[in-house]
Amino acid sequence: MSTIVVIGRLSRHLFFAVIALLMAFPFYWMVTSALKTNDEIWQSPPTLWPKVPLWGNFAEAWHEAPFFRYMGNSIFVAVSIVLLQIINSGMMAYALTHMKFRLKGLFAGVIMFGYMVPATAVYLPGYLVLSELHLLDSYAGLILSNCVSVFSIFLIRQAFLQVPHEMVEAGEVDGSSHLRILWTIIVPITRSSFAVLALITFIDQYNNYFWPMLITKDPNLQLVSAGLRSFFVEGGAYGLKWPLIMAASAFTIAPLLLVFLLAQKTIMGSVNMTAGSSKG
Amino acid sequence: MLFTLPAMIPFVVFWLAPLLYVFYLSFTEWDFMSPEKTFVGLTNYVDLFSNPAFYKALRVTVLFCAGSVLPVIMIGLGLALLMNSKLKGAALYQVLLFSPWVTPTVAVSIVWSWIYEPDVGLANTVLSFLGLAEIGWLHDPKWALVGVLIVTIWKSVGWAMIFYLVALRNVPTDLLEAAGLDGASPFYKFIRITLPLISPTTLFLFIVQIIGALQAYDQINVLTQGGPSGSTRTLLYMYYQSAFESFQIGEASTVAMVLVFICMLLSVVSLGVSKRTTHYQ
Numbered sequence: 001m002s003t004i005v006v007i008g009r010l011s012r013h014l015f016f017a018v019i020a021l022l023m024a025f026p027f028y029w030m031v032t033s034a035l036k037t038n039d040e041i042w043q044s045p046p047t048l049w050p051k052v053p054l055w056g057n058f059a060e061a062w063h064e065a066p067f068f069r070y071m072g073n074s075i076f077v078a079v080s081i082v083l084l085q086i087i088n089s090g091m092m093a094y095a096l097t098h099m100k101f102r103l104k105g106l107f108a109g110v111i112m113f114g115y116m117v118p119a120t121a122v123y124l125p126g127y128l129v130l131s132e133l134h135l136l137d138s139y140a141g142l143i144l145s146n147c148v149s150v151f152s153i154f155l156i157r158q159a160f161l162q163v164p165h166e167m168v169e170a171g172e173v174d175g176s177s178h179l180r181i182l183w184t185i186i187v188p189i190t191r192s193s194f195a196v197l198a199l200i201t202f203i204d205q206y207n208n209y210f211w212p213m214l215i216t217k218d219p220n221l222q223l224v225s226a227g228l229r230s231f232f233v234e235g236g237a238y239g240l241k242w243p244l245i246m247a248a249s250a251f252t253i254a255p256l257l258l259v260f261l262l263a264q265k266t267i268m269g270s271v272n273m274t275a276g277s278s279k280g
Numbered sequence: 281m282l283f284t285l286p287a288m289i290p291f292v293v294f295w296l297a298p299l300l301y302v303f304y305l306s307f308t309e310w311d312f313m314s315p316e317k318t319f320v321g322l323t324n325y326v327d328l329f330s331n332p333a334f335y336k337a338l339r340v341t342v343l344f345c346a347g348s349v350l351p352v353i354m355i356g357l358g359l360a361l362l363m364n365s366k367l368k369g370a371a372l373y374q375v376l377l378f379s380p381w382v383t384p385t386v387a388v389s390i391v392w393s394w395i396y397e398p399d400v401g402l403a404n405t406v407l408s409f410l411g412l413a414e415i416g417w418l419h420d421p422k423w424a425l426v427g428v429l430i431v432t433i434w435k436s437v438g439w440a441m442i443f444y445l446v447a448l449r450n451v452p453t454d455l456l457e458a459a460g461l462d463g464a465s466p467f468y469k470f471i472r473i474t475l476p477l478i479s480p481t482t483l484f485l486f487i488v489q490i491i492g493a494l495q496a497y498d499q500i501n502v503l504t505q506g507g508p509s510g511s512t513r514t515l516l517y518m519y520y521q522s523a524f525e526s527f528q529i530g531e532a533s534t535v536a537m538v539l540v541f542i543c544m545l546l547s548v549v550s551l552g553v554s555k556r557t558t559h560y561q
Contacts, residue, residue, distance in 0.1 A: 012367060019359070020376040023434065027379075029402055030391045044400045045409075088286035095283035107284055114295055116547040120495040120516055121536040124523040125298035125305065133293075148290040178283065207384035210497045214524065225386035229502060232390050242394055252387040260382045264375055267382065271442045 034247035061247035070227030078205035084147040093156035098168045114150045159193035196270040305533035312527045324534040337518040348432045349489040356440025364448045377438030389502035392431045421511040447481035487550045
């Protein structure tokens with residue numbers, strides 16, 4: 001009996017080790033390809049690890065295009081959006097859960113409706129709206145057009161529903177304003193939901209490509225994905241400089257893998273909340 | 281009421297108004313440049329529904345949705361089932377399997393396009409090592425969609441697995457034990473107890489994944505740009521091309537409305553299904 005258990009456990013370990021290696025292999029392949037010379041990368045069969053790893057390729061790729069700028073843009077835009085979403089999702093969720101006002105049902109319905117509409121479908125009219133507002137090619141456009149997220153509102157609303165309404169009433173009796181109640185009483189208890197909002201939104205926005213690419217033509221405003229893509233297509237690249245392209249991909253991906261490793265518990269734990277918030 | 285404004289104003293400006301606008305544009309003919317938008321009634325819809333390119337894109341979209349959503353859900357569930365009972369080091373496997381999900385699609389698609397390189401790429405090296413015929417991957421209309429699907433599945437299975445792990449942990453063990461005492465086989469227990477109890481998760485993943493698949497753009501843009509010969513051109517990609525490459529705003533808006541319609545239909549159906557059949561404890 002116990003030998004069967006041991007064999008079963010071992011084979012499961014073997015299975016997951018193989019699967020995990022397969023899943024992670026593209027990342028390994030990216031790094032080793034980044035370290036090869038242009039000659040070696042075209043060798044057949046390919047080498048698993050370069051004879052002479054060229055760590056200088058990373059520096060060379062970094063200087064070949066303004067990646068510092070691209071990453072700075074991505075981080076700046078993503079952080080701004082996170083802050084705005086914390087504020088407006090918190091206020092919206094508070095209004096929906098702990099306040100009474102006319103049109104509340106309508107507002108809740110409209111937001112719910114927004115949950116069903118695919119964001120990409122409104123990119124064309126959204127582009128036209130931004131151009132009317134003279135927000136194309138600007139940080140303001142990049143940030144404002146993404147500053148509200150139905151997902152974030154749902155997530156926070158779900159958390160606020162767990163907060164007993166008596167706490168709000170107690171605050172009102174003390175004469176605190178709603179703003180004060182929200183930021184000093186409710187937000188501290190629900191901070192784990194806000195942490196999830198911040199991490200998921202940051203990842204989404206840092207990775208965002210399609211929409212920011214549409215609304216910015218100025219290379220100085222490109223986010224990192226768009227910057228990487230133009231380096232891939234233009235930069236004399238497209239197959240000619242694969243090691244450098246792999247190096248550039250590596251340092252684009254690295255910050256996210258780092259964030260993920262540091263906050264893996266919160267990010268993977270967010271699954272609980274995401275699944276919960278969809279049940280409304 | 282004031283509290284809703286910071287969210288409602290951007291929501292109306294960047295979401296609701298554009299939606300109404302695109303609905304209006306779908307009844308007009310316009311090329312982005314000319315000052316006049318001509319009202320043409322239902323012409324765009326009639327044209328679209330008699331356009332073979334539309335049906336081809338619709339077919340690719342259905343294939344893309346089915347080909348990404350079903351494997352993600354089934355593999356995700358399979359991995360979760362295997363990992364569910366105690367396994368040392370499971371946390372490490374989870375991190376590795378989940379990691380593709382957080383990485384930028386554009387960057388990993390670029391890495392994959394190197395893997396798919398026909399002459400010395402990793403994919404063909406492995407195939408010839410296994411004694412199989414090499415494939416043109418992204419250059420071959422028969423295989424390009426498969427190539428895009430592999431990247432899409434690779435990115436999401438770990439994510440689906442985590443959802444299922446949480447769901448499986450909430451299946452009460454006494455129920456399974458009681459069934460075991462009654463002589464139920466593991467397979468029977470899985471079909472009759474586990475599967476119904478995790479059905480809300482399945483439904484959720486199904487809807488989220490389909491809506492995601494309908495909107496997939498980044499990997500298609502990097503890997504194939506809809507080609508070769510339209511074999512990876514989904515409805516969304518068709519929408520993008522007619523709007524921002526050929527400037528047929530009327531046609532693009534009509535495709536957008538079809539996408540909106542499909543998503544709303546899915547949401548309504550899923551609401552109905554979840555009210556009717558999912559088993560809450």
